[in-house]
Amino acid sequence: MDSLYIEDTDDWLGCPTPLETCRHQLRMYENEFEALTLKLERALENVQGLVRDNDALTLERSSLRVELIEAKAEAAEANSRASNIEILSNWELMAKNRHISELNAQILALQGKSVFQKSPDPTPMD
Secondary structure: OOOOOOOOOOOOOOOOOHHHHHHHHHHHHHHHHHHHHHHHHHHHHHHHHHHHOOOOOOHHHHHHHHHHHHHHHHHHHHHHHHHHHHHHHHHHHHHHHHHHHHHHHHHHHHOOOOOOOOOOOOOOOO
16 A cells, blocks of 8 residues: 555644553553452452351261261160060060960869860851
């Protein structure tokens, strides 16, 4: 392109000089740097808050795990005690039934009845 068709605008009023353009660009970079620094500081504060929250949750989780282990141990112990009580009560019931059978046999023997005699059905069927 011919140099006659290119305008030289350096001396026009209101047009910034190359130095002014560089200064303006530098100010824009400084403002952007400041904004990014503020965002970074906020992000770091957020991360620190999340780390604190995570630490607190980790402690709570650990204490809840300990409580759960203790509760499971208590439940197992209670289940064991319940099983022992059930077994003992079954043995006691069997012993009482045996004692009742023996007393019934003695009563029948004192009445002169046969112990092995079949008793009549209380509800006859029609």
